[in-house]
Amino acid sequence: MLFILFMETRTEISSLGEFGLIEHLTKNIEHQNISSVLGVGDDAAVLDHFGKQIVVTTDLLLEGVHFDLAYTPLKHLGYKSVVVNLSDLYAMGATPTQITLSVGISNRFGLEAMDEFYEGVYTACEKYGVDLVGGDTASSQKGFVVSVTAIGEVVADKYIRRSTAQKGDLLCISGDLGAAYIGLLFLEREKKIYLEAPKVQPDLEGESYVVGRLLKPEARKDIIEFLEKETISATSMIDISDGLSSEILHICKQSNLGCVLYEEKIPISENTKNSAFKFKIDPTACALSGGEDYELLFTIAPADYDKLITNEQISVVGYMTEPELGANIITKSNNKHPITAQGWNAITSSH
Ligand code: ADP
Ligand code: MG
Secondary structure, three states, X not given: OOOOOOOOOOOXXXXXXXXXXXHHHHOOOOOOOOOEEEOEOEOOOEEOOOOOEEEEEEEEEEEOOOEOOOOOOHHHHHHHHHHHHHHHHHOOOOEEEEEEEEEEEEOOOOHHHHXXXXXXXXXXXXXXXXXXXXXXXXXXXXXXXXXXXXEEEEOOOOOOOOOOOOOOOEEEEEXXXXXXXXXXXXXXXXXXXXHHOOOOOOOOOOOHHXXXXXXXXXXXXXXXXXXXXXXXXXXXXXXXXXXXXXXHHHHHHHHOOEEEEEHHHOOOOHHHHHHHHHOOOOHHHHHHHOOOOOEEEEEEOHHHHHHHOOOOOEEEEEEEEOHHHOEEEEOOOOOEEEOOOOOOHHHHHOO
């Protein structure tokens, strides 16, 4: 799977033309949402959300900046391009319903490459119940460019902001953190080895968890559904795309509060710990400063604690305090340090 960019057959995209390509890529679309009134094929899509509020988010992904095709299969890239946007919608407490997808097609790509990319896109659309309703297509002189806009709906005024946490609320995290960053370190290392000695096969042994977390992340639809089912209102929420430290500081700053975060409570998988030790880096540092985990960080009122802990996918990692106390982490050795956006260097240097 690694380092295979070009497939054997190659159909020139120019043989279809722009409209032929769009038709080819979108011909099998079947809408899953009644809110998708009109999709691909006109000047714009028409959506009708029947009195619900609409939540919109967009992301731009550039080859060489956000992804490296030397080790990113196009199918995974298509899947991830959709998922990272849906993660933003879930972090607002919204239900995703549509996406638009724009591509700047690299001149190195044939039709087969685009088909593979769209296969990943449609797999994500199906899994998360969203309709692809439009986009734009251009050719790019400088690598592959992907932009996804995702649209979701929320019951009027029930969206969840970053700025509404309350003092005394519990800080919660879904899933586990730090894996995607180790996955990236690992793939970068293998790429370097490959470039120096192309005959050496990449050694993926034992790293499939962390590599999978980087290449094929999931958005936490299940967590939003769980909170709704248990009638737990998150008081604030953000998705963890840039590392836990940075996201916690967003909640603190925007809610005008401080917090206490316990290092020992940060959820980190055993797989991640094992991989981190091989790289001689501290797994906590990866969770705090890594990124691309696409988990949810949120706060709840303490009264909801009993309902919350029935879900093993959620960890309570600390609580919100008055702003004067600042944002702090209590280490495993019981020391207190301010949380900084660059991550907490003391952790890496203490090992
Ligand atoms: P316009 O010139 O009005 O922008 P286009 O020719 O770019 O229209 O697109 C025609 C239709 O195909 C539109 O409905 C547009 O949303 C859709 N479309 C274009 N590119 C893509 C794409 N890459 N993926 C999905 N839909 C697309
Ligand atoms: Mg267009």
